[in-house]
């Protein structure tokens with residue numbers, strides 16, 4: 513009877529203490545890392561033509577592209593590591609994107625490999641950087657290609673989160689890991 517009365521009067525405090533205790537235990541054993549997103553931005557010039565397109569983009573023309581690459585990861589917490597507090601070194605991310613993308617696409621003429629050879633006659637003489645790709649080189653398809661090129665070179669501690677490719681001042685395409 514006394515026990516029941518005690519619980520009736522102080523039960524809510526008892527329950528609150530239980531919740532606080534369980535929360536403390538959970539936080540002690542499960543300490544999730546804080547995920548931070550890191551972004552590097554790149555500029556490159558590229559020419560392309562869209563095979564079979566019904567409009568001016570069927571002819572060779574160029575854009576000043578702006579590529580934004582965002583990766584996500586937790587900052588290093590090892591106090592002895594030279595990478596302490598870093599998700600990925602900005603210079604490493606820059607090198608990965610430069611080696612995988614910029615080196616190949618900057619000042620290149622990018623064409624769908626299905627372009628008839630008759631239309632390509634003489635093109636090598638005007639373009640020393642001709643890149644034939646197995647897709648239509650739209651902003652969208654370039655992003656799909658770029659995603660694979662970057663993913664294979666990222667450290668295992670980071671994930672590719674988001675890419676944005678701006679083709680003109682008013683047009684861009686985006687890729688998000690969450691959508692795919």
Ligand SMILES: [Zn+2]
Nearest residue numbers: 560569573575
């Ligand atoms: Zn274009």
